[in-house]
Amino acid sequence: MAVRGRRAKGRQTQQIFIGVFCFAFFFAVVGAAGYYFFAREPGPDKATLCPAKGPKGHYVLLVDKTDPLSFTQKQAFSVLLNDLVRKRLPEGYLLSVFVLGEDFKATAEPLVELCNPGSGENSSKWTSNVDWARRDYEQKFIKPLMLQAEALQGSKPAQASPIFEMLQLVAINGFRRQGVKGERRLILISDMLHNNGSFSMYRAAPDYSSFADTDYGRKTRADLQGVEAELYYLINTPQFQTRRNQKFWEEYFDKSGARLVEVFPLGG
Known part of the structure; x- marks a missing residue:
């Protein structure tokens, strides 16, 4: 009887241990599932590829198409665009692409706005599907x-x-609409020779202070507060694209709250 009692007690202890283990395992699974569905970082926006918490920074590309590019300028533009999209734009940053045409009302909206979702190169193969990340990067970001x-x-x-x-x-429609709090950068590709019925840089060497005091100068002042600007000069008419012209734009950006940080000539 004593042996049989000890065996029964042992089975009872074993059953209790198994029960406790199953109970703990159940709550561990439920806890892990709850963390996965409720505590994990939300995925990127499906339309813009931007982080759920918003873009980390904002680059705007504005390209002047009011004059055809020369063969050499086309090569330089191709390299510049590829470098910007594939190398320069940090992961999680938004890129807005605008075009400068003859009718500014027709080009008021960006052609495309997308965030760099990352190529998956720096992701762990244990926690991320690197192949899917690479595919989305190429098809949904680079290609468009x-x-x-x-x-x-x-x-x-x-x-x-x-x-x-x-x-x-x-x-x-770029910086103010998006309201990104991080780095803000304008990349402008143009001959920087404004020309319309109200003001033309083909008539006389411009002086910014005189221009800014005109009705048209006050009317067209932009708010680019906190923006760093890069200027790529399309050298088409060098006789007007002088140091005086560059100084005009330096003062223009300064009065607009921006800072002109780089100037690159694109000849040809």
Whole structure:
């Protein structure tokens, strides 16, 4: 009887141990599932590929297509665009692409706006599907942006080049609309020779202070507060694209709250 009692007691202890183990395992599974569905970081926005908490920074590309690019300028533009999209734009940053055309009302909205979702190269193969990340990076980010290369290039000279108006629209429909708190950078590719019925840089060497005091100067002032600007000069008419012209734009950006940090000539 004593042996049989000890065996029964042992089975009872074993059953209790198994029960406790199953109970603990159940709650561990439920806890892990709850963490996965409720505590994990939300995925990127499906339309823009931006982080759920919003873009970490904002780059705006504005390309002047009021004059056709020369062969050499096309090569330089292709390299510049590829470098910006594939190498320069940090992961989680938004890129807005605008075009400067003859009619600024027709080009007021960006052609495309996408965040760099990351190529998956720095992701752990244990926690991420690197192949899927790479596919999304190429198909949903790189491809749509590179398809804009042709739309950003003009085929014939335009009658007007409303640079001031487009900079206002970039400030409104680009930087202000998105309201990104991180780094804000404007990359501008243009000959920087504004030309319309109200003001033309082909008539006389511009002086910013005199221009800023005119009705048109006050009307077209842009709000680019906190923006760092890069200027890529399309050298088409060097006799007007002088140091005086560059100084005009340095003062323009300064008065707009921006800072002109780089100037690169694109000759040819």
